[in-house]
Amino acid sequence: MSIDATARSDSPADSPAASLAPSRRATARRYGALRPDWRPLASFGALLALWFAAHHLGWIAAKYLPSPLAVVERLMSEIRTGTILDDLQETLRRNLSGLAIGAAAGLALGALLGISTLVGRIVGPTVLAQRQTALFAWVPLLAMWFGGGDTGKIAFIAVAAFQPVVIGTWRGISLVPATYRELSDVLLLSRWNYIRLVAVPSALPMIFTGLHGALIYAWLATVGSELFLNISPGLGGRLNQGSQLFEIDLLFLAILLFGLIGLGYNTLAERAEALLVRWNSR
Amino acid sequence: MNAPFAAPSPAPAPHARRPALDIRNVSKAFVVNGEAIEVLSNISLAVEAGAFVSIVGASGCGKSTLLRLILGLDRDYAGEIRLDDRPVDGPGPERAIVFQEHRLLPWLTVEANVGAALLHSGLDKAMRRRAVAEHLELVGLEAFAKAYPAQLSGGMAQRVAIARALANRPRFLLLDGPLGALDALTRLRLQEELKRIVAHEGSTALLVTHDVDEAVYLGHVVVVLHPRPGRIAAVLPVPEEARSDRSSPAFVALRDRVLELLGVTRRTG
Numbered sequence: 001m002s003i004d005a006t007a008r009s010d011s012p013a014d015s016p017a018a019s020l021a022p023s024r025r026a027t028a029r030r031y032g033a034l035r036p037d038w039r040p041l042a043s044f045g046a047l048l049a050l051w052f053a054a055h056h057l058g059w060i061a062a063k064y065l066p067s068p069l070a071v072v073e074r075l076m077s078e079i080r081t082g083t084i085l086d087d088l089q090e091t092l093r094r095n096l097s098g099l100a101i102g103a104a105a106g107l108a109l110g111a112l113l114g115i116s117t118l119v120g121r122i123v124g125p126t127v128l129a130q131r132q133t134a135l136f137a138w139v140p141l142l143a144m145w146f147g148g149g150d151t152g153k154i155a156f157i158a159v160a161a162f163q164p165v166v167i168g169t170w171r172g173i174s175l176v177p178a179t180y181r182e183l184s185d186v187l188l189l190s191r192w193n194y195i196r197l198v199a200v201p202s203a204l205p206m207i208f209t210g211l212h213g214a215l216i217y218a219w220l221a222t223v224g225s226e227l228f229l230n231i232s233p234g235l236g237g238r239l240n241q242g243s244q245l246f247e248i249d250l251l252f253l254a255i256l257l258f259g260l261i262g263l264g265y266n267t268l269a270e271r272a273e274a275l276l277v278r279w280n281s282r
Numbered sequence: 283m284n285a286p287f288a289a290p291s292p293a294p295a296p297h298a299r300r301p302a303l304d305i306r307n308v309s310k311a312f313v314v315n316g317e318a319i320e321v322l323s324n325i326s327l328a329v330e331a332g333a334f335v336s337i338v339g340a341s342g343c344g345k346s347t348l349l350r351l352i353l354g355l356d357r358d359y360a361g362e363i364r365l366d367d368r369p370v371d372g373p374g375p376e377r378a379i380v381f382q383e384h385r386l387l388p389w390l391t392v393e394a395n396v397g398a399a400l401l402h403s404g405l406d407k408a409m410r411r412r413a414v415a416e417h418l419e420l421v422g423l424e425a426f427a428k429a430y431p432a433q434l435s436g437g438m439a440q441r442v443a444i445a446r447a448l449a450n451r452p453r454f455l456l457l458d459g460p461l462g463a464l465d466a467l468t469r470l471r472l473q474e475e476l477k478r479i480v481a482h483e484g485s486t487a488l489l490v491t492h493d494v495d496e497a498v499y500l501g502h503v504v505v506v507l508h509p510r511p512g513r514i515a516a517v518l519p520v521p522e523e524a525r526s527d528r529s530s531p532a533f534v535a536l537r538d539r540v541l542e543l544l545g546v547t548r549r550t551g
Contacts, residue, residue, distance in 0.1 A: 179381075179383075179385055180385075180387070182355060183381075183385050183387075185355060185373050186353060186355070186373050186377075186378070186379055187398055187399050187401070187402070188373060188374075188375060188401075188402040189398070189401060189402070190401070190402070193398075193401050197387065197390065197394075197398060198387065201387070201389040201390075204389075
């Protein structure tokens with residue numbers, strides 16, 4: 001019975017990881033570093049088994065640890081009659097809006113910092129100092145400026161996304177190899193052509209590293225904003241609901257969803273990055 | 283620079299005309315750890331329009347530095363460099379260079395790499411495209427216009443770099459050991475091509491190399507540099523016979539003379 005249960009509960013949670021596996025293998029093959037891809041699945045399975053054991057053998061009270069099956073059931077009932085899909089959509093909308101604003105601002109300022117040494121000298125130290133500020137220290141200030149509603153949340157996510165992008169873009173553009181800069185001088189490239197043909201493509205890997213970081217930071221900030229600011233529709237709200245009403249299955253479900261989306265983002269970014277690196281060094 | 287070809291081209295003989303490139307008493311020092319190290323000492327060289335000048339010397343004799351000065355990339359030196367009787371003041375469209383490495387931008391196609399040299403030319407798009415196609419044809423790579431640098435062999439990439447340097451029809455072509463990193467066979471083949479192409483374009487060429495055979499085979503004149511600091515040891519005209527046949531007595535004699543000047547004696551019997 002428990003084997004059957006494992007197999008069943010495996011499928012919904014496991015599928016993203018499973019679909020991820022072949023691409024990872026392909027990537028590994030492409031770069032000649034063969035990495036057996038059963039290991040992540042093994043640890044995942046072990047964790048799941050431990051979870052089952054802890055619940056069904058009564059190691060942890062059911063009040064604090066639901067059965068994995070209960071979480072799956074909660075998901076089903078949520079999809080049928082609940083609001084979880086709307087919450088998910090709200091959360092993703094917030095996340096992507098903040099990400100877009102923050103990343104766009106980061107790209108623009110980072111490019112300016114990288115191109116103009118003057119701007120770099122004037123604004124650069126401030127940007128670096130801003131980076132040293134712990135992310136969540138911004139929450140109270142942004143709540144005062146933008147309120148605890150949607151605007152405040154998006155502002156916070158944008159700040160989180162901004163930081164890695166501005167640094168990556170700045171560094172990437174200011175670190176264009178001297179040989180390429182010399183070439184641009186010899187070819188008499190205008191500033192715009194230099195940016196377009198030399199600086200940005202050369203900086204792209206670093207810009208992308210920044211964007212990858214932004215994706216992760218923005219996701220963290222999304223969770224944080226929904227927990228620390230006003231409760232509103234969204235996964236974070238459900239997380240709060242789960243803990244306050246002691247709906248332990250809902251709490252676990254929300255955590256799992258946060259984790260899976262984070263994993264999905266990361267996979268997406270890694271794949272895009274691999275593609276980009278191949279393009280960039282064709 | 284609307285008429286890049288305004289001057290009546292090559293005719294590599296005129297000794298009476300004033301030199302196209304005039305290097306006068308140029309000295310250059312770098313400061314390393316607070317100490318000035320002289321890399322070029324009192325270099326004077328006059329190059330006629332249409333001439334092919336080979337500059338040969340051991341590594342560290344300042345050959346590449348001299349090209350950087352002529353390009354206008356480095357203006358911190360003593361002496362004077364004049365092009366057509368005007369002092370060099372920064373890079374200009376009448377000068378182009380082929381570096382030792384091809385230095386193509388890996389994210390641009392072959393034609394875009396060559397086209398990058400024309401962005402400043404004032405030509406319209408169609409004319410630029412035609413110039414790119416012409417020069418790719420000149421180096422025999424018209425079939426690779428859409429390829430990326432990483433898809434090319436080292437010799438092909440260097441030919442693209444040559445096409446890029448020539449695309450703007452520069453009157454001065456500076457060659458910074460462009461064949462040095464290639465395998466021996468490719469190098470021989472590209473020497474032939476370089477000779478043909480430079481003659482075809484009518485540019486004044488300055489080749490820096492440490493390959494004595496290459497210097498003698500390609501140059502109308504071979505300038506031998508001594509190192510530390512780089513200074514001119516000899517300026518040797520190359521007889522036409524030596525330029526056309528690598529096994530001719532004239533070629534061998536001149537090559538041995540250059541090797542001797544470089545401190546490598548070739549006495550085999």
